[in-house]
Amino acid sequence: MGRALTIWEQARLQGHSRRDFLKFCAWLTAAAGMESSAIAQVVQALETKPRLPVVWFHFQECTCCSESFIRSSHPIVSDIILDKLSLDYTQTLQAAAGVQAEKALHDTMAKHFGEYLMLVEGSIPTAADGVYCTIAGRTALDIVKEAAAGAKAIVAWGSCASNGCIQAASPNPTGATPVHRIITDKPIIKVPGCPPIGEVMAGTIVHLLAFGTIPELDRVGRPKAFYSRRVHDTCYRRPNYDAGLFVESWDDENAKKGYCLYKMGCRGPTTYNACAVTKWNNGVSFPIQSGHGCIGCSEENFWDNGPFYQRLTNLPGFPIEATADRVGLAVGAATAVGLGAHAVLTFVRKRDVKGGHESAEPKPQE
Amino acid sequence: MATTTAFERAYIWERPVRLYHWVTVASLLVLAATGLVIGRPPAFLTAGDASASQWFGTVRFLHFAAGYVFLFAFVIRVYWMFAGNEYARWHNFYPLTPTRFRRWLGGVLQVIKVDVLQIQKKPVQVRGHNAMASAIYGMVFLVTVFQIVMGFALYAPMSDAWFPRLFAWVVPMMGGDANVRIWHHLATWFFIVFAAIHVYLSVFHDVVEAEGEISSMVSGSKYFHQDAGGRRGVK
Incomplete structure (x- = not known):
């Protein structure tokens, strides 16, 4: 192995045809939110670029991001990314364990210093010197600092790594902290959501793999392709909102008719995500389509901006619940x-x- | 027993000040009413198809349009803080030099004694705003700026126009739309409470001091009693 194989070379070794490869490239282009004229660029990138080493860390989290990711609709994505492509370390999916797993991690970090992509799932506890999350005897805080030093870029998977999510909800006993508060000298792409949509995760990582560049980000560091619009603005129930047709209680006639869930506390108007467009589980549905308001899981502090079923959130600092x-x-x-x-x-x-x-x-x- | 009192008619509030006042009154009424409806829409329309109605969209449109009116009226007022007469100038509201601050503080204490606690009978003698009112208006102007920034920040993601987009940075800074919404809502209540106190005190001063406080915001002129110590409180 003089040099790392490109994705095209790997695909050929796996027995895929050129036709399969091109179809895959077209899918990747769409998944990354790019237009069809960019397909040629993707093809060229995957033919010429050596595989990008990837390490995937799991800290304070529930693994729902990984679960979401491996359910992204096109099987070839998880197949390519997880099996053949480049994932050198991920606690929940790798075959290796213990000393071997740690060796794989440190080999990658040493051999590809400055080149590998670091994916972080989960928040990092900082209270009590970070003892609330340790892996192989080291704190998450230590690990993330060491790994980030040689990373080309960091992807913060899910709300835990992007905003802290439930661990960081008041009173945040473990001092849970999102990645960007700890690592400030590396490009960080936030892919918030609890979990993020599988296709959005795939699209983000495809962009990084295919082009080796950071996708266009918004002000808080989320890929614009997926997080530039509010759920409310792309919601199929939006006409009911403009018409003033609202669900008044969960069991009323209006709920059956599929009116707007605004008054039931739907967070669509304050949440930036692709749920209403990309939907979930291969485009089957998304929360609002299932009759439940959005809870704003991709927004910062969404656990503290409750209650979920009330439009005006409670005011912090008031002893009784007060809007x-x-x-x-x-x-x-x-x-x-x-x-x-x-x-x-x-x-x-x-x-x-x-x-x-x-x-x-x-x-x-x- | 009618006593004859000589009055001096003095022009205090110039046109831009009065224009700002009444345009703001009108836009605030629309904004507060539509804003509260947007915050908690009434359930008066509970059946039918979305295609047949647009009332909530119309309410929101009125809110956004009135927001622009509110903004530009305020722009005029800010300009007049630098171009207007001595009663309209910015230092009435923000007494930033030590001398002005001391005079302002003395004025506030006097207003508290005379108008609020009513333990001193000699009336407060000023021509424009009294010190307490100045401070409150200074605060109202700041909340106005805050409210405009919050409002346009919320409006930014719904608009392609360049002006609201200028405020897009506010939402991430405030930690998301939900927080901005709460602050926008609280500031609305500030204006409602302010308006109640303001109207009450205008009536109070008009009744107690009989200087034509209320009509002065229409005509621009107040009437000062010549026998009440000559020209009052002029700098």
Whole structure:
């Protein structure tokens, strides 16, 4: 093995035809959110570029991202990426274990220093020196710092690695921290969601593998191809919203008719994701289509922006559950009481002045 | 027993100030009403097809359009903070030099004693805003800026126009749309509470001081009693 094989060479070794390969390239192009004119570029990239070494870490997480990824609709993607392509280390899927697994990781990190792609699933606990998550006797904090030093780029899989997700929800006992707060000197691509859509994960990684460049990102570091629009703006129930047709309770006639779930706390209007377009499980459905509002799982702090079934979120810092409207009404009522008291006082004082001493209070004309 | 009192008619509020005031009143009414409806839509339409109706879209359109009106009225007012007369200038609202600050603080204490607690009978003698009002308006202007920024930040992802897109950076900075929404909502209540107090105090001053406080925002002029210590509180 003088040099690493390209994907095309690997595919040939696996017995795939040129036709299979081209079909695969066309699919990859679509999955990465690119237009058909980019197919030729993808073909060329996969023919000439050596495989990109990839290491995939699992820290504080539930593995739902991996589960989602291996269910991305086109089997060849997981096949290519997981089996043949380049995944040198991933705790949940690799055959090796223990010392062997760690050796594979360190071989890759040493041999491909500065070249490998680092995928991080899960948040990194920082409280108590990071003891809440250790692998092979080392803390996640240590591992992520060491691995990031030689990484070409980092992909933060899911809300845990992007935002902290449930571990970072108040009161965040383990000090769970997203990757970008720990590693600040490497390009980081965030693919938030709990989990992210499999096709979105595949599309992101395909872009990196095919082009070796970072896809176009938005302000918070998410690929624009998948996170530039709100679920609300692509939702098939949107016409009901504009028409003012809302579900009022989960068991009403409107829920059956498929009206907008806005008043049931749907987070579509505040959530940027591709759910309404790409959908889930090979395009079968997505939460809103199944009659349940979006919970905003790809947004920061979505666990603390609850409750999920209430449109206005509770205000943090108030002892009882209070929404902005309840606070507003309370302040409004207090104002009315205050003004009323002041008016009474003014009236009493005016009579006092009239009956009394100085005429600072000028008399009305007539 | 009618006493004759000599009045001095003084032009205080110039046209742009009054224009700002009433345009803001109108746009705030529309914004607060439509805003609260958007926040919690009433269930008056519960059957039918989406194709037959657009009322919620119309409410949102009114909100966005009124938002622009609110913004440009404020732009005029900010310009007039630098171009207007002494009662309209920015330093009324933000007394940033030590001298102005001391005078402002004294004024606030006096207003508290006279108008709020009513333990001192000598009226506060000012021609424009009293010190307390100035401070509150200074705050209102800041909340106005805040509300405009939050509003256009929320509007940015729905619009292709260049102006709302200028505010797209706000949403990530505030930690997502949900947070911006809450702040926008809270600031709405600030304006509602402010308006209630403001209207009450205008009536209060008009009744107690009889200087034509309320009509002054229409005509621009107030009437000062000549026998109440001559020209009042002029710098």
